[in-house]
Amino acid sequence: xxxxxxxxxxxxxxxxxxxxxxxxxxxxxxxxxxxxxxxxxxxxxxxxxxxxxxxxxxxxxxxxxxxxxxxxxxxxxxxxxxxxxxxxxxxxxxxxxxxxxxxxxxxxxxxxxxxxxxxxxxxxxxxxxxxxxxxxxxxxxxxxxxxxxxxxxxxxxxxxxxxxxxxxxxxxxxxxxxxxxxxxxxxxxxxxxxxxxxxxxxxxxxxxxxxxxxxxxxxxxxxxxxxxxxxxxxxxxxxxxxxxxxxxxxxxxxxxxxxxxxxxxxxxxxxxxxxxxxxxxxxxxxxxxxxxxxxxxxxxxxxxxxxxxxxxxxxxxxxxxxxxxxxxxxxxxxxxxxxxxxxxxxxxxxxxxxxxxxxxxxxxxxxxxxxxxxxxxxxxxxxxxxxxxxxxxxxxxxxxxxxxxxxxxxxxxxxxxxxxxxxxxxxxxxxxxxxxxxxxxxxxxxxxxxxxxxxxxxxxxxxxxxxxxxxxxxxxxxxxxxxxxxxxxxxxxxxxxxxxxxxxxxx
Numbered sequence: 001x002x003x004x005x006x007x008x009x010x011x012x013x014x015x016x017x018x019x020x021x022x023x024x025x026x027x028x029x030x031x032x033x034x035x036x037x038x039x040x041x042x043x044x045x046x047x048x049x050x051x052x053x054x055x056x057x058x059x060x061x062x063x064x065x066x067x068x069x070x071x072x073x074x075x076x077x078x079x080x081x082x083x084x085x086x087x088x089x090x091x092x093x094x095x096x097x098x099x100x101x102x103x104x105x106x107x108x109x110x111x112x113x114x115x116x117x118x119x120x121x122x123x124x125x126x127x128x129x130x131x132x133x134x135x136x137x138x139x140x141x142x143x144x145x146x147x148x149x150x151x152x153x154x155x156x157x158x159x160x161x162x163x164x165x166x167x168x169x170x171x172x173x174x175x176x177x178x179x180x181x182x183x184x185x186x187x188x189x190x191x192x193x194x195x196x197x198x199x200x201x202x203x204x205x206x207x208x209x210x211x212x213x214x215x216x217x218x219x220x221x222x223x224x225x226x227x228x229x230x231x232x233x234x235x236x237x238x239x240x241x242x243x244x245x246x247x248x249x250x251x252x253x254x255x256x257x258x259x260x261x262x263x264x265x266x267x268x269x270x271x272x273x274x275x276x277x278x279x280x281x282x283x284x285x286x287x288x289x290x291x292x293x294x295x296x297x298x299x300x301x302x303x304x305x306x307x308x309x310x311x312x313x314x315x316x317x318x319x320x321x322x323x324x325x326x327x328x329x330x331x332x333x334x335x336x337x338x339x340x341x342x343x344x345x346x347x348x349x350x351x352x353x354x355x356x357x358x359x360x361x362x363x364x365x366x367x368x369x370x371x372x373x374x375x376x377x378x379x380x381x382x383x384x385x386x387x388x389x390x391x392x393x394x395x396x397x398x399x400x401x402x403x404x405x406x407x408x409x410x411x412x413x414x415x416x417x418x419x420x421x422x423x424x425x426x427x428x429x430x431x432x433x434x435x436x437x438x439x440x441x442x443x444x445x446x447x448x449x450x451x452x453x454x455x456x457x458x459x460x461x462x463x464x465x466x467x468x469x470x471x472x473x474x475x476x477x478x479x480x481x482x483x484x485x486x487x488x489x490x491x492x493x494x495x496x497x498x499x500x501x502x503x504x505x506x507x
Contacts, residue, residue, distance in 0.1 A: 009131050011187060013144050015078075016124055018180050020148025022173040023117040026085040027052045028156045029170045030110050033089055035373065036166075036242070036257050037096050038103075042374055051107050052114040059118020066123065071184070071191055072198070074123045078181040079202055081116045084109065086174015086209050089166045090219050097227035121145065162239035167216040171209050178206045227258065234327070238319035252329065253435075254295065256369065263435040264333055267297055270439060272463040273431040275301040277471065278363060278399035278443050281452045285362040288312070289391060291350045291379075293367035294320035296334035302365070303337055304457040311343045312361075314354075318347040351378055351387075360393045366400040370498065371411070371487075377495040380415055382488050385422045389446060398424070398444040405430050405478040406438040408501035414484045414494045419444045421486040427452075429471040430478065438478070 027048060034044035066073050088109045095105050121141065128137050160169040182202045185195055192198075212219065224232055230246035230253065237243075244255040251265035262270065275298055279285055284307040290298055294315030302311055315321055324330045325338045325345075338345055346353065350368070371377040378384060380400075392398055400419075405412040405428070412428070419426050424444035433439050453468050487494035 005131065008187070009128065011184070012124060012128055012131075013140055015180055015184065016121065016141055016144040017148040017151075018176060019078075019081075019117060019120050019124075020145045021152045022081065022085060022177050023052075023056075023113070024149050024152035025156060025160070025173045026088055026113050026170060027110065028152065029089050029166050030092070030106065032161065033092055033166050034106055037092075047107075048110055051110050055111040055114025056118030059115040059120075060122050061118075062115070063119045063122035063126075066119070069192070070123055070127050071188055072195060074120065074127060075181045075184050075192070075195070075198060075202075077116050077119050077123070078177055078184070079198075079205060081113065081120070082174040082177030082181065082209070083205055084116070085113050085177065086171050087212065088113065089170040090212060090216070093167065093220060093223040094226075097223060165216070165220075165237045167220055168213055171213040171216060175206065175209045175213065178202055178209065182206065228255070234323070236319060236323075238317050240317045240319075243317075243319060243323065252333070259369070259372075260435065261369075262295065262297065266434045267333075268461045269431065270433045270436070271297045271301050272460055273429075273433075273439075273471065274298055274367060274399060274401060274441060275365060276456055276460065276463045277429065277441075277453065277468050278365070278397045279305055280454055280456050280468075281443075281449070282363050282395075282397050283454065286310070287359070287361045289359075289361040289364045290314070291354070291364065291366045291368065293365065294324065295330075296321075296324045296338040298365050298367050299337040299340075299343055300334045303335075303340060303342065304459070308342060311340075312346065312359075313338070313343060314346045314348055314350050316347065316349055321345050321347060351384060354384070354387045354391060357391055359391065360396070361391055362393055362396050364388065364392055364396070364398045366398065368401065370403045370502075371494050372498060372502070374492050374495055377487065377492045377498075378489060380418060380487050380494050381492075382418055382422050382486050385419055385424065385444075389423065392446055394446060395449075396446065397449070400442050400444065402428070402440045402442045403498065404436065404438055405440040405474065407505055408498060409478055409480040410482060410484060410497040411494060411501055412440045412442075412478075413480055414487055414497050416442050417484045418486040418494070425449065427472065428474070430474065431471055440478075 031045040031048045034048060038044060091109065092106060096102050125137060125141055132140065164172060185192055185199050185202060221232065221235060224235060224244060228246050230248040232244060233247045234245040241256045246253045251263045253263050254261040279302065285305055286307060286309045288302055288308055288311045290311060290313040292315060293299065293313060294317060299311055299313060302308060321338060324334055337343065368379050369376055371380050388398065400415065402415045403411050416426050416428050419442060424446065425448045427443040428440065430438055430440045453465065456463060456465065485491060485493040
């Protein structure tokens with residue numbers, strides 16, 4: 001009997017470990033998913049953590065009103081947590097394209113999960129209070145609780161998101177919650193004699209979540225079918241982003257985390273404007289660095305300069321560069337640029353790579369995503385641009401895509417201010433791309449430069465000597481009179497400007 005009692009204690013304490021791990025995983029899934037879909041990762045994680053912890057407090061308060069067979073109540077709650085938490089990410093992906101108030105659904109799911117998890121720990125302590133001495137009870141319960149939290153925080157970014165993705169991660173831990181409930185029903189069968197209906201319910205829920213786990217990719221594809229107007233021809237989740245290609249009769253479109261990156265109908269306008277004003281201003285460029293641009297479209301334009309001997313492309317996501325080196329329709333679009341013998345592809349974080357780089361280049365082409373989150377904002381910071389200076393030859397040149405000066409003038413001129421604050425000389429310019437509207441770029445040089453736009457390569461679809469000159473003229477509605485801060489790592493002013501300006505167009 002004593003042996004069984006000791007085993008019962010350990011089973012209940014292990015249940016605490018599972019509760020803590022699962023609860024934090026559901027919170028991390030919600031925060032990550034919200035940052036993917038809504039942007040501003042700091043805001044999303046901060047509010048979700050706050051709502052979750054507050055809801056746990058409500059659950060802890062409400063636990064005092066639960067009486068009767070506490071173990072029976074605990075198993076019910078465990079099954080509810082498994083159901084709601086397990087299906088949370090699938091629900092959010094499906095709701096996002098349809099719901100006008102997505103945040104209401106998001107915070108409701110976070111709040112309900114938090115209340116249920118908040119109920120569980122006090123109930124377990126009450127179940128264990130007659131089995132374990134009080135000081136041992138508190139010590140053990142909170143030890144297992146904190147171990148579970150640590151475990152969740154480690155395996156989520158390192159294992160779960162890269163290997164399972166968000167939908168399967170939440171479903172996996174929903175299955176784990178329900179499996180714990182089922183085991184408790186089996187182990188404590190003597191204390192839960194009138195729980196046959198609960199056992200049947202637990203089995204049904206377990207089967208339901210197992211089926212959803214197997215069909216998770218179909219669930220995600222269905223949600224994307226509702227979110228995108230055109231036919232989805234490719235979709236894959238990498239450890240860094242969700243890559244989706246869509247097609248209609250006119251064009252092929254690339255989306256990363258739901259954000260349009262290019263349309264095949266007019267991407268040449270963007271990439272010709274990104275590359276040629278800068279490259280045509282460098283005498284006989286030989287060594288070129290491209291940061292970002294894993295689609296190879298900027299590299300395609302660079303290969304039009306016969307003097308170039310080597311192009312080094314640094315892009316974070318190997319799935320992107322693999323895709324644009326293997327799919328026939330994309331190889332046709334980028335003219336097999338990433339397979340060219342002059343091109344070396346390095347899959348690495350540009351910030352880390354640049355910090356360790358010892359080479360100098362004639363030109364650097366920077367084609368990062370817009371600074372919509374702090375993780376990207378660091379690539380537009382004073383520290384990054386200071387490191388960039390050491391990678392550019394004395395007479396070299398840099399060009400940076402810099403978001404829309406029409407939609408987000410403060411963001412655009414903040415990038416210009418940041419470059420100038422570290423010693424670069426700048427020449428901002430802009431161009432109209434139908435899929436995006438008015439778009440901005442900034443040329444930067446280590447020294448003040450004379451002699452621009454020597455000779456453009458032949459065969460360009462859009463750029464010529466006249467259009468280049470016009471790009472450097474800014475009307476008043478693309479300027480700002482506000483004094484702007486440089487973008488530093490400790491303030492990320494650019495990300496705040498970007499969120500403020502773009503949110504008016506996205507609401």
